[in-house]
Amino acid sequence: MSGALAGGAMATGIPAAPSRVVSQASRTRETTLKIILSCEHASGRIPKSSLGQAKRLYGRAALDSHIAYDLFALDAARRLARRLRAPLFYGSWSRLCIDLNRSLSSPAVRSALFRSMNPRQQERFAVYHADYRASIKELIEKEIRDSRILHISVHSFTPVLNGMTRSCDVGLLYDPSRKGEKRTSKILADKIRDAGYKVRRNYPYRGTSDGLTTALRKGFSGERYAGIELELNQALGTGCAKVVDLLAEHLKDL
Secondary structure, eight states, X not given: OTTOOTTOOOTTSOOSOOOOOOSXXXXXXXXXXXXXXXXXXXXXXXXXXXXXXXXXXXXXXXXXXXXXXXXXXXXXXXXXXXXXXXXXXXXXXXXXXXXXXXXXXXXXXXXXXXXXXOHHHHHHHHHXXXXXXXXXXXXXXHXXXXXXXXXXXXXXXXSEETTEEOOOSEEEEOOTTSHHHHHHHHHHHHHXXXXXXOEEETOSSOTTSSSHHHHHHTTSOTTTEEEEEEEEEGGGGGGHHXXXXXXXXXXXXX
16 A cells, blocks of 8 residues: 555554564575564554444453453564564554454454444455465565475464363464474474473364465465464463573474
């Protein structure tokens, strides 16, 4: 959209481009593996024009909770990006506005807040969603010509959902039918488990459910693209940093 800088605010308070690349792509040793990071639920930000409605729909406390964004996820993603010197894309708005980790065709992408917005706002957020995904896909298309891509999408999950306790510290979501993803997730799970954390694969969600990595798999072969979602238990708090450091150490050795 013309007249706005990447990541800058439009007159409506909705940015033209939500993603920001920070640092150079990672090349591990002498291999051709490159790592790309993303964080779809990085922000709990809601436009001022919709904030009152959001409070009425969800309650004020919910806007500072997992309902609005993934707590600790952006800090973890930034730390991992610095350690790996990898590019990072992250969302600028709450998933209550529009969910970057759901396809536009999915009913789940449009929350009650989104449905309450006027058509102009809805269109702006639809463009924001499309631009975010297009930016990541564009970088993958550029790098995949000469390299294999490992895309890690960083998330966090609430330790208790609907009265049920989630029984792990770290989850790794992947597609079991793709050998590269299966192998990489097992290596990382074993390393994190050896450090004393409870790790589960394809938990607390399935890696083949609708999401960004699932969408990207449709455009890239399993030999060239591996997409893994990292899920950190929010109960870890600032301890997420230790998990990130472990991951960074072992990702450099892949």
